[in-house]
Every structure is written in structure tokens, then in C-alpha cells.
Amino acid sequence: GAVVSQHPSWVICKSGTSVKIECRSLDFQATTMFWYRQFPKQSLMLMATSNEGSKATYEQGVEKDKFLINHASLTLSTLTVTSAHPEDSSFYICSAPPRWGLNSYEQYFGPGTRLTVT
Amino acid sequence: EDQVTQSPEALRLQEGESSSLNCSYTVSGLRGLFWYRQDPGKGPEFLFTLYSAGEEKEKERLKATLTKKESFLHITAPKPEDSATYLCAVQANAGGTSYGKLTFGQGTILTVHP
Numbered sequence: 001g002a003v004v005s006q007h008p009s010w011v012i013c014k015s016g017t018s019v020k021i022e023c024r025s026l027d028f029q030a031t032t033m034f035w036y037r038q039f040p041k042q043s044l045m046l047m048a049t050s051n052e053g054s055k056a057t058y059e060q061g062v063e064k065d066k067f068l069i070n071h072a073s074l075t076l077s078t079l080t081v082t083s084a085h086p087e088d089s090s091f092y093i094c095s096a097p098p099r100w101g102l103n104s105y106e107q108y109f110g111p112g113t114r115l116t117v118t
Numbered sequence: 119e120d121q122v123t124q125s126p127e128a129l130r131l132q133e134g135e136s137s138s139l140n141c142s143y144t145v146s147g148l149r150g151l152f153w154y155r156q157d158p159g160k161g162p163e164f165l166f167t168l169y170s171a172g173e174e175k176e177k178e179r180l181k182a183t184l185t186k187k188e189s190f191l192h193i194t195a196p197k198p199e200d201s202a203t204y205l206c207a208v209q210a211n212a213g214g215t216s217y218g219k220l221t222f223g224q225g226t227i228l229t230v231h232p
Binding site for chain 1: 149150152154159160161162163164167205207209220221222223224225
């Protein structure tokens with residue numbers, strides 16, 4: 001149980017274009033999902049919290065107009081990188097807590113999406 | 119600000135050579151401390167959650183312990199397949215916009231030689 005998937009697993013796009021990344025909880029519902037970014041040889045940094053049916057909340061320094069998050073259902077959150085630039089190249093990983101608030105705050109991570117902007 | 123420091127940065131062991139990884143943390147009220155394993159090019163794999171000082175959890179060759187300032191991940195008789203980056207993260211008992219946020223350490227890269 002507690003499986004989180006991401007699609008695509010890797011994507012290459014040209015500078016100036018937009019890319020959408022999907023995060024799905026396969027065997028549980030998640031009213032909250034989290035989006036992280038990981039640069040090479042660095043740890044994970046939280047970008048934003050995705051809330052089903054409401055606006056996402058972004059961490060300080062993350063441009064909400066550049067990283068658009070939509071949490072349209074209890075099993076799907078999407079991250080759209082708009083007008084991508086080479087410095088947006090990174091490993092994007094989502095996570096979801098299957099039993100949030102029920103005395104368990106464990107988060108399970110997706111396999112990640114490698115974005116390369118040329 | 120919540121902070122997590124892991125040591126050592128890298129650890130090389132011979133197969134069967136037991137050791138420990140350290141995770142020191144400062145957090146404004148700990149909700150939970152999490153250990154994850156991450157293989158290259160993959161997302162973190164959940165290992166343990168510890169909620170209060172004195173708590174211990176075990177899974178195969180791994181044992182995690184927690185004090186008020188740090189956590190240890192003990193690896194007993196490691197095998198080459200245990201080679202990975204081990205990440206420690208804390209979650210604060212705070213509300214607001216960062217509710218649920220995990221603050222990660224830099225990780226310990228473990229290499230186990232046969």
C-alpha cells in the first residue's frame with residue numbers, strides 16, 4: 001500500500017516552453033500532497049504544498065506564477081513549470097501522506113521526474 | 119528555523135561491518151523524525167518514523183533510535199544492497215503555511231563493499 005506514482009519519469013524540453021508533471025496516489029486518497037525539488041548532490045527542498053480543492057501554498061522564494069500547482073482530485077496533483085529555463089533543470093519529487101492526522105504523519109514519495117531544459 | 123545535520127557525509131563499510139549514522143536536529147516542537155533511503159535517480163523510500171525520545175524501531179538490518187537532540191540509524195552486518203543515500207527529515211509541530219513540511223538533512227552516502 002501507500003504507492004505514489006509520477007509521470008513522466010523524465011522529460012527534456014526547450015527553453016521557454018512549459019512542462020506538466022503528474023503525481024498520483026494509487027491506493028489511497030490524499031487531500032494534501034507535497035512537491036519537492038532536488039538538485040544534484042543536494043537534499044530535497046520543499047517547494048509547495050498542494051491542497052485538494054484550494055490554492056497551493058508555496059515556500060519562501062518559490063515563484064507561484066512559474067510553478068503552477070493544481071490539485072483537482074483526491075488522487076492527482078499536477079506541477080506545471082512555465083516558461084522553463086535551464087536553471088529549472090532538476091529532479092522533481094512529490095509526496096503524499098496516506099493517513100494524515102490519524103496519529104501518523106508519514107509521507108510516501110513518488111519515483112521522481114527528471115527535467116532537463118535545453 | 120528547523121535544521122537537520124547528518125554525519126558522516128559518506129561512509130564506506132565492508133560487508134558485515136556494523137556502524138551508525140547520525141542525525142542531529144533542532145526543531146520548534148517535534149512532530150516526527152523520518153528516515154528514508156534513496157537510490158540514485160529514484161524517490162526516497164520510507165524506512166521509519168520516530169515520534170518521541172526513547173523510541174526505537176527496527177527493520178531487517180536497520181534500527182533507528184531517537185533522543186531529544188539526535189537520531190541514530192544503526193546498520194548491523196550490512197550487505198552491498200544496503201548501499202544508498204540515507205536521508206533524515208524532521209517535521210515540526212507547527213501549523214500555518216508550512217504544515218506538514220519535511221526538513222531534510224544532506225544525507226549520508228553509504229557504500230558497502232563485498
